[in-house]
Amino acid sequence: MxxxxxxxxxxxxxxxxxxxxxxxxxxxxxxLDGNSLGALPKRVKQRVSETVNQQWGNDLIGSWNTHQWVNLPQIVGEKIAPVIGAAKKQVICCDSISVNLFKLLSVAIQLNGSERRPYILSSHDNFPTDLYIAQGLQQQIGSTTCRFKDVAEEQLYDAINDEVAVVMVTEVNFRSGKRLDIKALTEKAHQHGALIIVDLAHSAGVMPIELDTWNVDFAVGCTYKYLNAGPGAPAFIYVNKRWHNKAQQPIAGWFGHKSPFDFDPTYAPDSGIKQYLAGTPAIISMAAVDSALDLFADLxxxxxxxxxxxxxxxxxxxxxxxxxxxxxxxxxxxxxxxxxxxxxxxxxxxxxxxxxxxxxxxxxxxxxxxxxxxxxxxxxxxxxxxxxxxxxxxxxxxxxxxxxxxxxxxxxxx
Amino acid sequence: MxxxxxxxxxxxxxxxxxxxxxxxxxxxxxxLDGNSLGALPKRVKQRVSETVNQQWGNDLIGSWNTHQWVNLPQIVGEKIAPVIGAAKKQVICCDSISVNLFKLLSVAIQLNGSERRPYILSSHDNFPTDLYIAQGLQQQIGSTTCRFKDVAEEQLYDAINDEVAVVMVTEVNFRSGKRLDIKALTEKAHQHGALIIVDLAHSAGVMPIELDTWNVDFAVGCTYKYLNAGPGAPAFIYVNKRWHNKAQQPIAGWFGHKSPFDFDPTYAPDSGIKQYLAGTPAIISMAAVDSALDLFADLxxxxxxxxxxxxxxxxxxxxxxxxxxxxxxxxxxxxxxxxxxxxxxxxxxxxxxxxxxxxxxxxxxxxxxxxxxxxxxxxxxxxxxxxxxxxxxxxxxxxxxxxxxxxxxxxxxx
CATH class of the missing domain: 3.90.1150.10 (Aspartate Aminotransferase, domain 1)
Structure with a gap:
């Protein structure tokens, strides 16, 4: 009792x-809903107020440099990296999970899609936006099919075969809370020559994650659940170093250019993780992420x-x-x-x-x-x-x- | 004197x-730099603080409904509409200009690209991110070329011909401040069977714009310059009603689904402007946009x-x-x-x-x-x-x- x-x-x-x-x-x-929207860390109040009132209101345009706005996506990325078991320079904060998955699926198909590997493999019980993004990409590029309708999460491991270009999987299921063995799935994917993209929305910040050790290729994740960064806060993206500079993500915005402030009309991607940025980052929301992550520094x-x-x-x-x-x-x-x-x-x-x-x-x-x-x-x-x-x-x-x-x-x- | x-x-x-x-x-x-980052409207301080402290901190997950977070992209869109001469249900607030241009260029190519119309036409002095996005899309889909290197802004009008699928132009040049005649460019584009996408970054909020009257097909714009919505604030997208439900934008995130909270694994786009949403909106930044726009209500x-x-x-x-x-x-x-x-x-x-x-x-x-x-x-x-x-x-x-x-x-x- x-x-x-x-x-x-x-x-x-x-x-x-x-x-x-x-x-x-x-x-x-x-x-008991921090898996949907994490609670407000007190420090974030102060940081958002400072970002709006002092940095924007008083220091205005100069804040892009003096308050490091221009580097915020990388600064935040480096704070997320240890939380997900990533060495430096592989994580960056930007956009939403949906937009980031679009970038990563495109890159994975570029790297590994072919007539003999025509599939993105997922499961019908994956979070819908992940499946929608794969379907949207499939419709755009034509050559790839997202297989998910006949695959339940527990069948995913067995469904990995030599026809799969990329496995797209979420570590913890949004509905059931079931946790998958990402290490095993990554091994199986690699055995069959497939890449793997992992969605960490329901795991980042609430359990140890070892992306580098597990040898995962790509990941996305959410900062507004267990990382407590606020409603719809910018997401993150992980690209294993071995895939840097091997493919170009398609949403080629100026923040991903190797030198955006040269204003060169020709796109030349940054050679590292910064290439995965697209447009100007939403600074107020991202400042909240930066501050919320300080809770994880000694955790x-x-x-x-x-x-x-x-x-x-x-x-x-x-x-x-x-x-x-x-x-x-x-x-x-x-x-x-x-x-x-x-x-x-x-x-x-x-x-x-x-x-x-x-x-x-x-x-x-x-x-x-x-x-x-x-x-x-x-x-x-x-x-x-x-x-x-x-x-x-x-x-x-x-x-x-x-x-x-x-x-x-x-x-x-x- | x-x-x-x-x-x-x-x-x-x-x-x-x-x-x-x-x-x-x-x-x-x-x-004198409001063309880069608009100044802070006092009301935005209050609104951001309320969004963080009361809505997020106190009302937590329930705020998606009680404080209309879920409808914020549309609410903000309807406030932008009169500022750019758009009737209702054609404007929505989301993502960045870069991401939004990627969606619109993809849709324009779907609608009008062909072997006989292989070009996105722009000019080499257009804002670089616009050109980069077109180059990124070109690389992804293969069948389209962005022509811009041999075209200066003043040559754009004459360069419109029957091989152009879509003209991509910025109303006011970021470097020179030169303003183009969008009405004339739209007429010329349509005479040649081309579509037009207009970037309003340097014009929205500082001059009358008549998108509907000019018969423009698509537009994007920025809220952090003359609309004073804060650093990197979410952008907007305009899709003329005649193009609703005629093509599917590729970044098919759950907020663009016709009924996202059914969690159906199959993507079915919303039939209106809401289809242009992708992932979960950055609420804190978007609340600032919503509040900043109230200055334009009676202007x-x-x-x-x-x-x-x-x-x-x-x-x-x-x-x-x-x-x-x-x-x-x-x-x-x-x-x-x-x-x-x-x-x-x-x-x-x-x-x-x-x-x-x-x-x-x-x-x-x-x-x-x-x-x-x-x-x-x-x-x-x-x-x-x-x-x-x-x-x-x-x-x-x-x-x-x-x-x-x-x-x-x-x-x-x-």
Whole structure:
């Protein structure tokens, strides 16, 4: 029988306990949606205000140099690099995951696509924007097909063959929270002469990642989830050094030119990671990323992973203790090592349940048609939050609050 | 003989005089670089702080709906529409000019490219990123060539012929400030069966633009110059209604899907302007755009243009009055109706001159190898600013301050 005192004791022994005070979290709220939008680090408030009021307002155009705006994509990239196991000069911050995947898929096809290798291989349960980007590219260049419709995530490994130019995979599934073995997938891809692009949206910042060691070719990732950089914050891109200067990404904007301020009419790409930049970076949003990443400077991601596993494990143990497993079907792997930092459950009234929890100050999220996701951010979620959240969940279900809400919602829609 | 009193009287009669107090401008500075980075509107401070502290910090994930984050690209687009002479549902805010040009050039080639129409036509003095994007696309799709090397801006009109799929042109040249006749270029393009894409970076917000009336096919533009939306703020895209649903832009991210929150693995583009979105928008930067645009709600752009012409005309008259025209060669058209809201001069020590002016609090900018640009933002630049700036310029030249600085700079580089 797990008690609240047990949870309190886990919090007292938590080596990450001090991180919570670095975040501006609302009172009376248990925020279990950091897998969708990370909470606001207090330092970001100050940094954004300084960027707008002093740098833009007062120092104006000169800030491109004096405040290093022009180098912000690289500066931020170098802060992300250790978080994802990358040596220097391979990571840069820019654009969105969608735009960055377009660049990388184009480069991968240039490098490895051919009549005998006509496929981008993915799975139908990958995050939709990744699949959409591959479909958009397929339509543009004609010669490549994105195979995903007949491949489920668990079949991906076996589907890698000599006809695949590039494997496109997300480490942690957005819906199920299932974590794939990127090292094994990379090995298999390389055995068959394929390249691999990994989407780290649901893993960067919440577990150790070893891109260089795993020998991954390319990666993209998101800074607004576990890296806490703000809504729609610029994404990042990783290109393994062996692919620098071997192909040209197609969105050849001036920030990717080897010397943009020469204003030469002919494009000549930078020979390194800077080539992956396109247009002028969104400085205010990127300053927030830069500041948010300082929280990771002295952080041991193994500690983060350990606490993440504790939180998800505790949550599900409490679900079992409250005998809720018949109503809530766990979609995520039961083996904690096989999942990311979220738990997804199927429930026939998942929408109503999610709304009822939000009314009670427990923020989770709903994914159509019948999933409720709980995300656990080890930097600010406590074991007692987990305990209290499951208690609230239990009360909501006991009182039928989720049913009332669903009924109201339906009524308002019809 | 023009006196400071004349300039003061012009300021007193200025119907836009009250706009200046809406901006947070530094003391003791005359900012003539709004054509590069617009000044900070005071309201933007408040809006960014609210977006970060309350919306993100307190309301967290729910803000996507409650604070309309999810609709921000369209909301901002509809505010830009009247500024560029576009009816509703044709403009959206997203990404950078570079990324947006990539989308539009791809669509234009899909619609109109063929073996008999193999060219994107531009000019070698167009802004480099526009040319780079066309070159990047050319390399990716193979079948199209960007013709620009043998075409100067003034030859563009005559170079339009039946082999051109799409004309890519910037209304106001970034270097010379020369303004092209977009209506005439559009007519000529259409006579020859070509499409036209217009870059409004240096014109949006500083002069009336009539995209619908001129019958332009596509446009992109920048919000961080005369629209004052902050460094690297998201750009905009205009697609004339007749081209909606006729082609698919290639960067097919989830925000361009007709129903992104269904999470369907198959891409199905939105039938309207929303298709031109790619990934998740950078909300903090875009909130700044949204707020900055409120300054344009009740603004008559004809007043802005009239004042813009007065400012550039006064500046050059004062240059003449001080007998500086032998040292400073005007690169911009002498006929004010033929130019945008900037004046560019050639000077052998342009770099030193620019730095010496900045030291004295007059902010202009330098473009290699020997140009100095003065940008005039009618919403916050006064006639007295122009008077004082030319006085300072005269003093700098008289004292040889620009020579001293150039020497120091050279020394520090070697």
């Amino acid at each position: 797990i008690t609240r005192t047990d949870a309190e004791q886990l919090d007292q022994r938590d080596p990450l306990a001090n991180y919570r005070q670095q975040f501006a979290l609302p009172e009376q709220t248990i925020y 041991d991601l193994q500690h983060v992973r350990t606490k993440s596993i504790q939180l998800t494990t505790l949550f599900h143990q409490l679900i079992e203790q409250h005998e809720l497993t018949e109503q809530l079907t766990l979609l995520s792997p039961t083996d904690a090592s096989q999942r990311g930092s979220q738990l997804s459950y199927q429930h026939p009234q998942a929408y109503g349940l999610c709304q009822a929890l939000i009314k009670r100050g427990v923020i989770a999220d709903f994914r159509a048609p019948s999933y409720i996701r709980f995300g656990f951010a080890p930097l600010y979620n406590r074991h007692t939050d987990v305990y209290d959240a499951v208690n609230t969940l239990c009360e909501v279900l006991d009182n039928g609050e989720h049913l009332a809400i669903e009924w109201q919602t339906r009524q308002s829609v019809t | 023009i006196t400071r009193t004349d300039a003061e009287q012009l300021d007193q009669r200025d119907p836009l005089a009250n706009y200046r107090q809406q901006f947070a401008l530094p003391e003791q500075t005359i900012y 008559d752009l004809q007043h802005v243009r009239t004042k813009s012409i007065q400012l550039t005309t006064l500046f050059h008259q004062l240059i003449e009055q001080h007998e500086l025209t032998e040292q400073l060669t005007l690169l911009s058209p002498t006929d004010a109706s033929q130019r945008g809201s900037q004046l560019s001069y050639q000077h052998p020590q342009a770099y030193g001159l620019c730095q010496a002016l900045i030291k004295r609090g007059v902010i202009a900018d330098f473009r290699a190898p020997s140009y100095i640009r003065f940008g005039f933002a009618p919403l916050y630049n006064r006639h007295t600013d122009v008077y004082d700036a030319v006085n300072t310029l005269c003093e700098v030249l008289d004292n040889g301050e620009h020579l001293a600085i150039e020497w120091q700079t050279r020394q520090s580089v070697t």
